[in-house]
Amino acid sequence: MNPEVLRSALRGLEIFEGLTEDQLDWLVSVSEPRVLADGEILFRDGEEAAGFHVLLSGGLVVTKVVDGREEVLTRHSTEEEGAAAEEHDGKPAAAHRFTGELPLLTDGAYVATAAASGPATTVVAYAKPVFFEMLTRCHGVAAVLIPVLAWRIKSSEVQARKRATVEALGTLAAGLAHELNNPAAAVARAAQELVPALDGLTRTAQAWGAAATGAERSVLDRLADELDKVPPPVVSDPLAQADAEEEIADWAEEAGAERPGLLGSGVADLGLELGWLLERLEGVGEPALPAALDHLAALLEIRSLAAELRAAGPRISQLVSATRDYANLDRAPEQRFAVTDGLENTLVVLRSKLTGISVVREYHPDLPELTGYPSELNQVWTNLVDNSAEAMEGSGTLTLRVRVEGVCMVVEIADSGRGIPEESLPRIFEPFYTTKDVGKGTGLGLHLSYRIVTQRHHGSITARSRPGETRMLVRLPLSGTDPACASPATTSPATTSPTTAS
Template sequence: MIQLEELRAHPLFAELSEALLQWLREQLTEVSFAAGEVLAGEGEKRADFHIVLQGEVAATKLSRGQHIPTARYIAPSFFGAVSLLSGAPAPSTLSAVTDGRLALLPERAFRELLVGSEAFCQLIFHSSFDRLANLEATLRNREKLAALGTLAAGLAHELNNPAAALVRTSDYAVAALARLRAADVDLRNSAIPVEALKILEGLGNRREIANVVSGIDALKQNQAVDALCEWLVAQGVAKPWLQAPCLIGSGILQEELGPLAVVLTKEQFSAAINWLASTLELDALMDDIRVGSLRISEIIRAMKSYSRMDQAPLQEVDIHDGIEDTLIIMQHRLKQGITVQRDYDRSLPQLTVYGSELNQVWTNLIDNAIDATSGRGDIIVRTYREMDEAVVEVTDNGTGIADDVMPHLFEPFFTTKPPGQGMGLSLEISYQTVVNRHRGALLVSSRPGRTTFQVRLPLVVKAGQT
């Protein structure tokens, strides 16, 4: 049996009377533990208050497949009060760091001691409040870092595609430029007549696919390439299969090349075709480089705007810009099977808000909508004005939210996702941002096939400082 002197030396019981100490000793059960032993699992119902007499215990919470350290209890210490007071499952897993000893106090006796000792009661409630505050702060930071990591991974993927394409296309462009230089030398040495050269230069200035081949299917385009190859062979052009696809892709057919074949010798016509194909190929490659560069620039601009990293936290913004930036940043998730419909009221005035925090709200709501549709469905983002408020709605056609879940949606740590896939903070953070920071409202309505989260922001926003 645990000695009275050991209980008296524990800070938790320092102010208990001798009678209460004697009663307490009779209620306690002593257990030993070994390093590495799991003492209690996350999500379990606990029936005892745990007092650490010797050794050390670590608390961890499962988040996105990783066990995140949240607290350490080194003797003399205690844990388990929050679960007993709230009746909720344990918020963390407890594992022994070293060998040691525990004293277990049954829930009934724990509640009697709360009533019987004011000092014990105050100490328990103060420590429980501090621990919950620290746990929430730790997990909030972890959730933000995890969200940032997810966004970074998505951005890396989105940037990698155009960047890799730029590298490949640049290599092709270098080779195409070398071919064009050689073709240009052959063309100048062939002494082509001025009138024929003007026709050739006109064809080389093509920047878009001509209406002759625009919109036709791949089979018909391949047939056109084959037909042009046969005709070029007849005109004495070497390796026409290298030039024909580029010519057809720019809408240049036999009908436009025929007049050149009539006035030029076979050597001149061959030099002309080589120069024309090389010119069109290089133009097409440069256009691909421009498209890839614009895509990278768009992603970087969206990320910079999304984070508002070079602006004051409180600023005038067009909420549509923030929503669009969010959709660009989340493109890696949306393109798997999500269709986004936009219904914007562009007449809404700019709002003075915390831009980056509000962007996190759009991220959370859209992310939840994607999860609700299992990554394959429709999302409608709508904005409109109602009286003196700007309203943003995110609607999905997922399975809906169960009636018993609705009252708990904005509670911290409440989640319907499997353990380790969510900490139940995204909607709570969104609620705090909209309601407390911006003096707005965050509402939800749901039925199977249609769930809508509605953000209402005052048009004259007096953002909070909390």
């Protein structure tokens, strides 16, 4: 590009309009113009940031792959119509004309991918050392750049919050659907089997009434009452239960029962054996015994179906209650709450992700309630527990500890996973920093958790990690904004003391 044409184009940009002639001469001398074809990549998400880019003509579309799909974060355009379309979120006009400053200032990688949009896109690149020299030489540049930088950080966090909300709702829906499947299936199966079971009970009752004497009916009535009061076995031995079931079924078949297998399974499921049954059936004569056994089997079947329905109903209610508490629907934003309730509801929601993982609870007794925003803290617990589950990859131990230390309540979430690399620990609360593969993390989960804890609840969050042990500690003031709980976020390798807090 002709230097004079480039000089004129740069002078027309808001970021460079206050430069002196000498500053503009220097800027032209270090400029690297580049013409991009439609769709050509300017820089990619995850690449080390190498330059600051100024858009002279055409447009750029900035995208990021999130959970396997590409999302458009924003568009930069030199056309008035295109720029106006992007101003609905308060985007400054100057933000359309440059990009790449954020990762340079944070000494990180690009956090999104930028590609040309349109056939005539021209950018000017400034290498990293030149960019910092530009800030030193040309003071007016920073005056335009800093407000745009602030808007971009705020916009990214707003997008991340929206994405986190959608992800949380998705996690909630998936977890709820997974957990509801078992009790709902039990209800459906019991309802389907209940009608034929009732028919069978009616038929066997008629047969038993016709075959039995008054004394024999009393024997079976006492047996039925006793079976109804038998508690479930404390320890279940599948092999012993199978043997007992087979023995009872064989005896019932020899006695002439129509459904010996149903009787065997019904009695064995209660942890009982054939000897117990024979003892209680004394007094029932051989002619009436088959009818007695068939009626007893039908009774046990009905009671088993009723027990399934009784267990499934409260389980569904529990899940609905946990979901309501987790989301804090129709409640005041700030309220008194028990921290452990949020942790327990988070475990319910994430149960499907914790399959194969042992959960250990160490809650100090008589914990006081806090005042704050439980729905926001639930997002913190969800993020920390989800990260722990991912680090353990389906096996390990998740430990939740809650205790009071002075004027602070301390919530500790520890896992036995792979740990956080030592070089990454100091940066895990930084915005846009992530140790996950490109497209699998936004780099804002822990940062948003940090802001919820520190800014909304005046607390602190710290991290310690080594292979096989990672501990995240959240301190929340018991009342007010006690500065003792608001220490800066610190990170370090885990020590041998499990109670070390910072």
